[in-house]
Amino acid sequence: MDIYLPIANLSVNALVIIGLGGLVGLLSGMFGVGGGFLTTPLLIFYGIPPTVAAASAATQVMGASVSSVVGHLGRKTIDLPMGGVMVLGGTIGAIIGAFIFRLLERLGQIDTVIGILYVVMLGSIGILMAREAIHTLVMARRGERPEARKRRHHPLVAALPLRWRFYASGLYISPFAPLLLGIFSGIITMLMGIGGGFILVPAMLYILGMSTQLVIGTSLFQILFVTMVTTMVHATTTHAVDLVLAFLLLIGSVTGAQIGGRISMKVRPEYLRVALAFIVLIVAIRMALGLGWRPDEIYTVTLQ
Amino acid sequence: MTRLLALLLLLFLTGPAALAQSQRAAPVLVPDVSQRTVEIRFSFTGAELLLFGAILYPGGRLPDEPADIIVVLKGPSQAITMREKQKIAGIWVNADSLDFRSAPSFYAVASSRPIDKLVDERTAAIYELGLSKLQLSPSSVSDTTEIDRFARGLGDLKGRNGLYLEEPGAVEITDGVLYRARLPLSARVVTGTYTAETFLVQNGRVLAAATREIEVRKTGFERLIGQFAQDHDVAYGLVAIALALSMGLFAGFVAGRIAVA
Numbered sequence: 340m341d342i343y344l345p346i347a348n349l350s351v352n353a354l355v356i357i358g359l360g361g362l363v364g365l366l367s368g369m370f371g372v373g374g375g376f377l378t379t380p381l382l383i384f385y386g387i388p389p390t391v392a393a394a395s396a397a398t399q400v401m402g403a404s405v406s407s408v409v410g411h412l413g414r415k416t417i418d419l420p421m422g423g424v425m426v427l428g429g430t431i432g433a434i435i436g437a438f439i440f441r442l443l444e445r446l447g448q449i450d451t452v453i454g455i456l457y458v459v460m461l462g463s464i465g466i467l468m469a470r471e472a473i474h475t476l477v478m479a480r481r482g483e484r485p486e487a488r489k490r491r492h493h494p495l496v497a498a499l500p501l502r503w504r505f506y507a508s509g510l511y512i513s514p515f516a517p518l519l520l521g522i523f524s525g526i527i528t529m530l531m532g533i534g535g536g537f538i539l540v541p542a543m544l545y546i547l548g549m550s551t552q553l554v555i556g557t558s559l560f561q562i563l564f565v566t567m568v569t570t571m572v573h574a575t576t577t578h579a580v581d582l583v584l585a586f587l588l589l590i591g592s593v594t595g596a597q598i599g600g601r602i603s604m605k606v607r608p609e610y611l612r613v614a615l616a617f618i619v620l621i622v623a624i625r626m627a628l629g630l631g632w633r634p635d636e637i638y639t640v641t642l643q
Numbered sequence: 644m645t646r647l648l649a650l651l652l653l654l655f656l657t658g659p660a661a662l663a664q665s666q667r668a669a670p671v672l673v674p675d676v677s678q679r680t681v682e683i684r685f686s687f688t689g690a691e692l693l694l695f696g697a698i699l700y701p702g703g704r705l706p707d708e709p710a711d712i713i714v715v716l717k718g719p720s721q722a723i724t725m726r727e728k729q730k731i732a733g734i735w736v737n738a739d740s741l742d743f744r745s746a747p748s749f750y751a752v753a754s755s756r757p758i759d760k761l762v763d764e765r766t767a768a769i770y771e772l773g774l775s776k777l778q779l780s781p782s783s784v785s786d787t788t789e790i791d792r793f794a795r796g797l798g799d800l801k802g803r804n805g806l807y808l809e810e811p812g813a814v815e816i817t818d819g820v821l822y823r824a825r826l827p828l829s830a831r832v833v834t835g836t837y838t839a840e841t842f843l844v845q846n847g848r849v850l851a852a853a854t855r856e857i858e859v860r861k862t863g864f865e866r867l868i869g870q871f872a873q874d875h876d877v878a879y880g881l882v883a884i885a886l887a888l889s890m891g892l893f894a895g896f897v898a899g900r901i902a903v904a
Contacts, residue, residue, distance in 0.1 A: 343684065343865060345869045346868070348833070350830045401891070402891035448736065448737060570880055570884055570887070573880075574880030578873060580872070582886065583685075583868065585887065593894030594894060630733075634728055636803075637727055637728050640723050640800065640801075
């Protein structure tokens with residue numbers, strides 16, 4: 340079933356795109372991540388121009404995360420002031436990201452930078468996650484209880500000026516810490532078309548020292564709003580949001596997300612984390628090989 | 644097909660008068676295309692254009708040596724930057740680049756015999772007959788070997804996307820007067836005015852030439868989306884956001900209902 344994408348200017352098989360969205364949605368429901376880190380590379384492999392892929396993936400992540408955010412709001416597992424500061428940072432980051440995007444596009448290096456970012460980010464986070472999850476599994480096997488993590492923020496955070504009380508998280512820290520984190524995630528959302536959940540979650544745990552119960556909900560809250568801003572920035576600067584592509588992706592991913600959510604309740608979280616770590620590492624390795632392999636096309640054409 | 648019949652009818656009716664006029668003149672081409680507009684809809688996967696027409700010889704007499712036909716279908720010109728990847732420090736990055744000010748977005752040439760057997764290099768260059776004869780107007784002053792390398796790269800790349808093609812022998816000539824050629828239009832074509840040029844060639848000389856225009860445009864929903872995205876970008880972004888949010892919430896709602904039941 341071929342469908343013409345009016346912004347990407349090519350026709351694709353609708354069922355392939357829906358299936359791709361479904362697969363990513365399933366993973367995002369299971370692991371509580373947006374799944375953009377899979378959508379963008381898969382769309383590019385399928386032949387969608389990188390800019391359209393990144394822009395439409397951001398729209399898809401928004402749709403996949405909205406219903407979980409509503410759920411977290413109901414369970415009061417979101418630190419709203421903290422999330423608000425991060426959303427502000429994310430908005431600033433998305434705008435900075437748009438400038439970087441355009442600059443790199445002019446220099447012709449956007450593809451390489453996106454590729455290297457993927458390898459570095461996914462590679463390091465994947466290794467960290469795999470190490471931690473395997474460690475927890477081994478401990479559980481031996482019958483030992485994992486040592487309780489000392490919930491403390493990073494010393495660098497204490498060095499920042501101004502301090503606010505974040506009651507829900509029970510933290511008394513500078514608002515600049517979540518703001519900077521938000522800016523960083525906004526930039527990578529714009530460049531890589533990802534929500535940044537798998538970067539935000541560990542950063543909120545280990546740098547800000549938030550509790551696990553609040554981290555997932557607050558990061559999803561931030562992702563929801565930052566992907567909204569990113570969609571808007573893409574729509575007004577790169578004009579690369581393809582509504583038809585986003586619609587097809589959304590059909591698959593909102594369905595997949597619900598099924599994934601069901602599965603995640605039945606499987607032990609340690610196993611889920613190991614599985615996610617390996618998926619992240621596989622994508623990183625594939626991207627790394629892609630940088631080193633001779634590309635199919637040596638030449639690329641961009642309109643002036 | 645009806646247009647072809649109409650054309651033939653027209654030839655029979657006006658033929659004698661036209662022939663009388665051009666008694667001593669050169670032959671005349673009467674070209675046409677199967678469709679004057681190509682519409683891109685949601686199910687567009689490419690199109691096939693039929694370029695056909697008739698050759699009117701002075702006095703209705705066929706020459707002893709049969710003439711040949713070359714048809715060229717050209718899309719709107721684009722100013723492009725071409726980048727070339729090279730392996731630097733183990734990874735492939737864009738290293739060299741070259742600007743072309745007038746690269747056709749689409750170029751297809753078909754002929755009744757291979758072009759190099761019909762015309763010499765100079766004539767082919769004048770009429771831009773063949774992929775190697777495209778006048779791309781490189782804007783930077785580089786040496787010719789580099790320009791050639793990039794031009795070949797462009798030909799290969801566009802060729803693999805079905806945007807540049809050469810089809811020697813694809814023009815059929817019936818009884819020396821009627822010609823026809825089918826040219827495929829890839830799904831990746833850009834919108835705009837395309838020109839279909841027909842050349843009548845004999846003894847290495849272009850005896851007659853004629854041009855028809857074809858409009859390629861998006862229609863209906865596709866046109867709406869494309870225009871909407873460009874002209875009302877803020878509203879377009881809001882629609883994308885509303886679409887994503889409502890679909891996500893709806894799916895959550897439906898799944899919630901199922902879980903309750």
